[in-house]
Amino acid sequence: MCRIKCIAIALWILACATNSLESAKILAVFPFTGPSQYISVQSYLRTLASRGHEITSVSAFPQKTPLQNFRDITLQIEQSHHDDQVINAIVEMSVSKLNLMKIVKDYILLTSLVILRNEEFQKLLHSDEQFDLIIIEVFHQDSLYALGHHFKAPMIGVSTFGTDVVIDQLVDNVSPVSYVPAPTGKHLDRMNFWQRLENLIAYTIEVLYHHLVIIPEQQRYYEKYFPNATLRLTDIRRDFSLLLLNQHYSFNWPRPLVPNAIEVAGMHIDHKPSKIPDDMEAFINASPRGAIYFSLGSNVKSAFLPKHTLQEIMNAFASLPVNVLWKFEKPDLAGKPKNVYINKWFPQSDILAHPKVKLFVTHAGLHSMIEAVHHGKPIVGMPVFYDQYLIMEKAVSKGFGVALNFRNFTSTELRDAILEVLENPKYSERARETSTSFHDRPMKPLDAAIYWTEYVLRHKGASQMRVAARDLNFLQQHSVDTIAVLFGIPLLLIIVIMLGVYKLIVAIINSNDGLNKKRKKE
Template sequence: MCAIKCIAIVVWILMCSLNSLESAKILAVHPIPGPSHYMFIQSYLKRLAARGHEITSVSPFPQKTPIKNIRDLTLQIDKSGHKERIINLIEEAYESKLDQLKRVRDYVTSSSLLVLRNEEFQKLLRSDEQFDLIIIEVFCQDSLYALGQHFRAPMIGVSPFSTDVVIDELVDNTSPVAYVPAPSGTNLDRMNFWQRLDNLYAYTIELLYNHLVIIPEQQRYYETYFPNATMRLTDVRKDFSLLLLNQHYSFSWPRPLVPNAIEVAGMHIDHKPSKIPDDMEAFINASPRGAIYFSMGSNIKSEFLPKHKLQDIMNAFASLPVNVLWKFEKTDLVGKPKNVYINKWFPQSDILAHPKVKLFITHGGMHSLIEAVHYGKPIVGMPVFYDQYLNVEKAVSKGFGLALNFRNFTSAELRDAILEVLNNPKYTELAREISATFHDRPMKPLDAAIYWTEYVLRHKGAPQMRVAARHLNFLQRHSVDTVVVLFAIPLLLILLITRLILVIFRGKDYVSKKLKHE
């Protein structure tokens, strides 16, 4: 079996070498200010550069050290008010779906202007420079999708948080509302009537908000910064050759995908973990029963947490028989237990790869969940915002995690959840089983992303992968016009026949009455 696998790998490498193509000039645009989003695309761009492609990367995150074939065009992030926004998010007890969408819009859509108003980027637009391919993050950035038209190049969309009904529209993918959950909810793929009703409501709100609020705003940007554009924004939105999606059915659910929507969850993970710093290694090894890693991600900083919540967390950690690594953004933490190691930054993927790290306490961000699945680690999830609730619910439903209410958990609840996952082997066993299915693919996710990217380059946009739905309007796509005709004709016939019968009977009745009268 191993020999067959090795032969398959060698054949694939040979195929890749045969399918190699000349160096391409690629414009990669990533305006979202969240570093976790950029993390998803970074390894992908580096691999493309290593294969000889020339990358112009537009993002708030330039390379720390220059990399051959990567040219950075750096966006400046306005961080004023960021701390207040995060604190409000942490303290918000309840948000409606509409409130969530508004918050996403405020966070994301303005980042389009980071690109469009950037002087270096404007010079690039006005220059004679040409690109063979545009790679862009697809998340409420519709005005930027005009770059494909502007440079007359095919576009690849990258979605760091998987897909939804709005992103599906970009390649005319179908999102069956009866069994594909909206990411803003907590429903899974098997829903009862009320859950399906809630899912329909979420889908409707997302579509309406996108088409009535976000797209009109992006339309104004589009008209202002691309005054010579010849395509309508509605057509520009469907001009994608390929979508790379940060998802995989092994830890979510199977769902329909068109040929040019490719699942590449895990492509940001280096498959050869690096050695972690000596002090972290020593702290992990000093715990006979293993260690725990705790991080709330790059946006929800632990230093922003209320004092009472920090105290609850410390009390829970102090009562544990294991050491805890805690991503904490300050250099000191008053009252820190002896079994807790704090640091502003941890090499998260490498930490989770460590065999003695037994549990991951996480906010449930998509990257964190994928890394937990990749390394087969169970979780205790404390979601805060948007898709994090559904991500944690996936882990709970699959049996490799527990969930806590981040806004009102107690110290005892946190301790009990941690001990339950640590002491009950079923969580780790199920995490490893799901990890095995996650890894069992014909091609590693980054290799798949590179293959399909170069496929688009080789085949000049690969129009053969795109479904014909892009040429149909809403009524045609959903067969409303044909269904109306299909049912209207029999209905008309029934009405005509009924009318005719009534006329005949009335006629007979009239004749009968006349004869009686005579």
């Protein structure tokens, strides 16, 4: 009886929560060209639409079938240009930190212009249409943050990369450099002196590059494409009601977060895996010792790899006692081993959910890593660029992964790494432990994202969640002015006293000299 009452109360609360909020008009802007970034928010947007909200989605990935309450504004992306950018990034990012920053800047400028020059988007900007909420991907595209002020609506930022020192600034979150690693750094949260120094340098480069190079360029876009703008871009970029962050402390690390910065890693994953295609199922089941899955993600394509690298991979796979599913973007692969199944696309999360898939060979991209953690699968990682090195370092430190050098590995090294993870049970045990911690939350990540989104709508921007730092300038926020007074006044007093003592000593010396001269005359 008690159980029935509890269920009834829970259903009543859910019904009240669903019906207490009127349908809202939401503009969702996701300019990044990588499909994995949009996949990570697709369930979130569709769920909002299913709850009666009217979604206008601006992205390069429109819905394949019409969806109720869902309107697409499709960005036209030149795929070959995007692929060239990725290939260039793979080469350049291994050279220096500044090269990495330049690649990021070029990519940001490309995606900013794609959306700002889009004809349908421009018509929307100059229309009389109103929105109750702006949801926007945040990754250094500051000119687009003007949409909240333009439509006079609160803004929610979604960071598909988690947070960093620049994204933290959007809600005045703090990033203690002593134990919060820079995404492009090499060290985890427990660092010695030299590692903390290196982390400080990485942070400084990222902040200076963003404020001295990226923001001025974004300022020009802001002035050109929002001609009626009256506020400074530096103020607009800190006008977010909420940040939804694709991270979680169980896998990342514990760090400070202000009330309107919410961790929602895994919100894109369906908790009930779908059935995988029959041919893939048969190939997995045909391997008595289980199978492994290999993918370099949606941006880095296996088909782009040099011939000698492909040959090393095939040699390694051919020597394995298990079947391999390989995300390969071309229909044919010359010399493909018999135990390898290639396809240009796999339902990755569903594949990783399969009990006979024992290992994930990955580029260590954030979304792939989250799916591996969600399903409790160990990994062999070959990070390619940007934050993937740090992500892989976390997996190694957690004990559920082995890392390889993507730019220089042999078939023997790849085979040995795979066999080490397959045959040593400690990796699977650590993967399951991390997964258990990842799932142990009061709310599922998608439910949390929906709750806080509607919270912002219910409370008209939820200003009560914002810290007061938004109203402080840099000197005030970091207490430079008060510290200057605190230490300046005693220092000034010491200087005055020392000057007084000096003058007294000089006077005494002069007086003594006068007396000595007088005595000599006498």
